[in-house]
Amino acid sequence: MAMGDIAFLLLIFFVILARAQDDSHLEWKPAETPDLEQARHAKASIVIDKDNKTYLNGQATGHSQLAGELEELLGNAPVGKRTVLLKVNKDATAVFFEPVIEAVSEAGGDLYHILEQKKDE
Amino acid sequence: MKFKKAKLLIEPPHSAMSDIAFILIVFFLVCASVQPDRGRSQIIPKSEEKEEKKEQSENVEVKLSRTAAFVNGEPVSSAMFLPKMQALLSEKTKEADRVVVVKSKGDTPYHHWISITGMIEKAGGIITLQLEEEREVMTD
Numbered sequence: 001m002a003m004g005d006i007a008f009l010l011l012i013f014f015v016i017l018a019r020a021q022d023d024s025h026l027e028w029k030p031a032e033t034p035d036l037e038q039a040r041h042a043k044a045s046i047v048i049d050k051d052n053k054t055y056l057n058g059q060a061t062g063h064s065q066l067a068g069e070l071e072e073l074l075g076n077a078p079v080g081k082r083t084v085l086l087k088v089n090k091d092a093t094a095v096f097f098e099p100v101i102e103a104v105s106e107a108g109g110d111l112y113h114i115l116e117q118k119k120d121e
Numbered sequence: 122m123k124f125k126k127a128k129l130l131i132e133p134p135h136s137a138m139s140d141i142a143f144i145l146i147v148f149f150l151v152c153a154s155v156q157p158d159r160g161r162s163q164i165i166p167k168s169e170e171k172e173e174k175k176e177q178s179e180n181v182e183v184k185l186s187r188t189a190a191f192v193n194g195e196p197v198s199s200a201m202f203l204p205k206m207q208a209l210l211s212e213k214t215k216e217a218d219r220v221v222v223v224k225s226k227g228d229t230p231y232h233h234w235i236s237i238t239g240m241i242e243k244a245g246g247i248i249t250l251q252l253e254e255e256r257e258v259m260t261d
Contacts (some may be wrong), residue, residue: 011249025154036159041186048231049157065191085160088193093187094225096253097234105250113235115160121210 005081023058028089032118044073045085046104052096063099070107072104074080084109161239166220166249178220180249181209183241185225190237202237206244221246 026047046066049056056069074082086103088097094106104111175189183250184191190202197205206221221241225234 004136004143006148008139008142011143015146015150030157030160031235033161035161035239036136037161039158039160083162088231089158090230092226092231094229094231094234095227097231098225098250101165102252103252109164111163113160113163114157115235116157117159 005095008114012025016041023055026055026058026087028087029091030087030114030116031090034118036115036117039114040083041081041084042083042085042112043065043077043081044070044109045087046100048092048100050089050090050091053090054100063103066100066103067106070109074107074109080110081107083112085112085114087114097111145222161213161235161237163242163248172188179220180247181206181221181223183223183237185223185229185234185237187226187228187230188233190196191234203240203244206241210245216247219245219247220249222251 007082023045025047028047028049045057047058049055054063054066058074061069068085074084084107086097086100086104088100101111147248158208170244176231182193184194190199192205192209194204210221241248
């Protein structure tokens with residue numbers, strides 16, 4: 001009986017720990033595109049949610065500090081292993097997403113847009 | 122007088138409770154973690170070289186507004202955008218000439234931007250963003 005309880009508590013502990021870095025709680029709708037490819041393993045994930053707020057690895061951030069934070073995360077990783085996932089709500093405007101793209105470029109990240117398969121009309 | 126004996130409730134074994142809870146948690150975790158992980162990579166060169174600014178007039182310039190796209194100042198419909206870009210970039214052999222400068226108005230939605238930049242890349246263009254000066258100040 002005790003073993004089951006311990007396993008249960010451990011599981012809860014790891015779930016909470018994982019969610020601190022996770023961005024699955026953020027609400028955003030991906031834009032559609034006809035051609036998609038599988039994402040590579042990413043060093044960082046940026047979300048611009050439906051309220052146009054920017055998050056880096058699930059933590060709220062501002063445009064001005066984003067490039068610095070990304071540089072720190074990417075470190076000295078070689079080219080090809082500097083993937084940054086960009087999850088932008090499809091209705092977000094250029095005022096919000098262009099500075100983020102610029103910051104990824106400044107930090108030397110490999111930009112990867114997360115999108116959805118375009119449905120046939 | 123005989124009374125009918127009521128059937129006793131059989132309690133499930135307590136040891137199974139934690140197993141049920143464990144399986145339920147795993148089930149909800151799997152349901153919650155279904156997130157999109159497919160998309161498109163994009164190469165955006167660093168925009169630091171000031172010398173290249175002189176040559177920008179030779180590069181194709183795409184302006185984006187909320188619903189429209191302009192190629193070198195000329196409005197182009199979504200259906201005609203890809204053939205237009207292919208025609209413009211097919212003559213350019215040097216990589217530097219294939220740079221396409223993308224300028225977006227502040228109200229350009231992401232779905233429109235991603236569709237247009239996708240077509241530029243499909244036509245063989247290399248995207249460079251040009252941000253408006255005043256926008257860089259107001260981003261935070």
